[in-house]
Amino acid sequence: MLFQVRMDVKIPSDMPADVANEIKAREKAYSQDLQRSGKWRHIWRLVGEYANFSIFDVESNAELHDILTALPLFPYMEISVTPLCRHPSSIRENDI
Amino acid sequence: MLFQVRMDVKIPSDMPADVANEIKAREKAYSQDLQRSGKWRHIWRLVGEYANFSIFDVESNAELHDILTALPLFPYMEISVTPLCRHPSSIRENDI
Amino acid sequence: MLFQVRMDVKIPSDMPADVANEIKAREKAYSQDLQRSGKWRHIWRLVGEYANFSIFDVESNAELHDILTALPLFPYMEISVTPLCRHPSSIRENDI
């Protein structure tokens, strides 16, 4: 079951650089694990913004919530979630 | 080069059903041709809305504009375009 | 799996009253069937508005989309969908 998620990151300007870097390193590892598992299907950067559009493939709303709130950057993000479903014109079997 | 595009369809309520159906049939064929060519990578329906999120892979802004304005439903759509680029955490080689 | 849905109804002012009444009667029957089946858990009227807040319990995004787009009033509605999950403070076992 697919969801589009937009995440905007706002790291407080007074966070020390090494703290920020450590959080970002954990975020990257966490994201790549989920990508490898197939849960986090796509992640794209928005040009000129510290933000991404992502596509998640999860079993339930609850699973998506657990994934998102466990993001190391979650406390510094604004997140919006849009449920998706198969488009009748799609030719891709797995875009559902 | 990737772009996210959101399309909201508003067909006038006084359009005869057969006219609307003929336009929608052409829209579907046009979309599927572009999907097969690889230009229109993804198309998803937003749950509960007559709208889609799509991902296009084009050579240039101009190519995307030509594709979008040639949509049979273009006169009845609101379209917003967001340029994307590779996310540094992405593990997919072709998500660029 | 639960979703909150807000529906705002805008019936065109030039629709004949009997046509509107027939659609509304079908809408009511359709809604009550889904309520009896447990898919449409709650429906409340917003005070002073021709609109409702509803809670749906469905298997998937796709099922919700099919239910909503089959509403007899669907062509005359604006719909927004918010995915929900269990709140950690909830004491109700089935509010998930």
Next chain:
Amino acid sequence: MLFQVRMDVKIPSDMPADVANEIKAREKAYSQDLQRSGKWRHIWRLVGEYANFSIFDVESNAELHDILTALPLFPYMEISVTPLCRHPSSIRENDI
């Protein structure tokens, strides 16, 4: 008498973790007491957000205001209140 309430929580980033945890523990206990009493009928988490949709069943506007302003997290919340009433299509006797 029913009200839908949306609460968005914004805890200041410089609040010490133990202070935050103590407030959240009181919030949970307070919420569960009100749920058991029937005043706070439902509480759902919005997927991906530190926010909830709730349904309250109170005697009056004043009672709802007293309940909301006594929330331990009230100083850190944005709250919006929507009065509800029975929907003519509802089949649930107590959804009023």
Next chain:
Amino acid sequence: MLFQVRMDVKIPSDMPADVANEIKAREKAYSQDLQRSGKWRHIWRLVGEYANFSIFDVESNAELHDILTALPLFPYMEISVTPLCRHPSSIRENDI
């Protein structure tokens, strides 16, 4: 129990003047009956707009909904409802 209600009137430009006048006359009579009964405590015009701010004193959300949807101009209004309660600084016993 008090509610603030804002009503914005948008009469279609193609409604014949006598039809509009007849509806407005019924609206006025209906409003004045409710004012005399004490249900509709105040009604003020917004300067330069075809709109009003009103204060209603009703027993319940349901009563307010019934009053508003029975307005002769209801099909041509946008209405927003804000529940009120006594302000701790108020010196007026009946502003509750």
Next chain:
Amino acid sequence: MLFQVRMDVKIPSDMPADVANEIKAREKAYSQDLQRSGKWRHIWRLVGEYANFSIFDVESNAELHDILTALPLFPYMEISVTPLCRHPSSIRENDI
């Protein structure tokens, strides 16, 4: 001459409680003096919000501005002012 005023209070989270309490006490006294004088006709709390809707009866725009900017909480408020006039359907002689 009547004006509707909405005031939203945002006290900085780092203001010491005794400072805040002293300002609020002065605010209450100031408001009640103006209520007794007839200048501040009504004040209602918005349910669930640290905000009020008020009705002022003043001689001029300038008098209203002087009253509002002298509020002890003025530096911590967002204020919006809407000029009102008598509604042609009003039956209250003094609602002007």
Next chain:
Amino acid sequence: MLFQVRMDVKIPSDMPADVANEIKAREKAYSQDLQRSGKWRHIWRLVGEYANFSIFDVESNAELHDILTALPLFPYMEISVTPLCRHPSSIRENDI
């Protein structure tokens, strides 16, 4: 007593040109009479828009409302009103 008023004109596209011209001629005469009387102090066009910013000098909210609702173009306007008062830095005696 001064008010800033913004007026945006939206004449229906199906209004015959001679009807529109007749209304605009009456609007101009009406506006110029009020300008000569001193009630309508200033009127400026917004560049590129069918809209104006105006300054009115009236005795009361009610007088302003009467002036605005008597505009021949009133049924085709969106109007917003902002009450003004003397700025403490102003050197113009009559800008009050």
Next chain:
Amino acid sequence: MLFQVRMDVKIPSDMPADVANEIKAREKAYSQDLQRSGKWRHIWRLVGEYANFSIFDVESNAELHDILTALPLFPYMEISVTPLCRHPSSIRENDI
């Protein structure tokens, strides 16, 4: 050449009062010099807000920008600029 300018002032709450007062005194002197020169034609206070509407008469966009960015309060303001021109109904020769 005329421009309407709205300025909203937001002085940080932690600025010492004497610093704020010194800036405001310079702001007032600067504004009055420009008023006397005819560049700053009008300045009005918005009722209930720490904001003004002003009319500037300048030779060019660049001159207006230089004037605005030299305001002592400029770092603490939000400014919006609207270019104006003569309204065809205006009877004032210099309102251009």
Next chain:
Amino acid sequence: MLFQVRMDVKIPSDMPADVANEIKAREKAYSQDLQRSGKWRHIWRLVGEYANFSIFDVESNAELHDILTALPLFPYMEISVTPLCRHPSSIRENDI
């Protein structure tokens, strides 16, 4: 003196194609005349939208207003105007 102008075109869906085409042909000729004269410096299409961003170089606000309101498509456009001036980092002598 430079201005950025955004124009969004909304041609009514019931305008006959030949009428629309004739207006668009006049619009194009008019635009190209102004481009050749140097008044209309740039015009770009927004990807996926029936809209343009343009840069105008005019003597005054009034000249810009006259140019814009004489556009054959003016009655079917929404226009927003932003005054520009030289950026201190610009290396282009004529970008002023």
Next chain:
Amino acid sequence: MLFQVRMDVKIPSDMPADVANEIKAREKAYSQDLQRSGKWRHIWRLVGEYANFSIFDVESNAELHDILTALPLFPYMEISVTPLCRHPSSIRENDI
């Protein structure tokens, strides 16, 4: 390939002046290098605002993202990007 970019600068009020000046000096040098290379075609100041409208000519979305995120002021900017393409009425060969 052209993009319009709007940048709004918000430097924290507690940044020391010499730090801010050093960043601004690097920003200017960086911008001018890109202007000389032809990548940053235009940069204009918005009158009265600490913001610019710019036109970039880049090979790809990725190149634009790299340019923007390397801006010395990037952490203090809000940036919005609009893809452009040649307008069919343009007479400038290089406005593509």
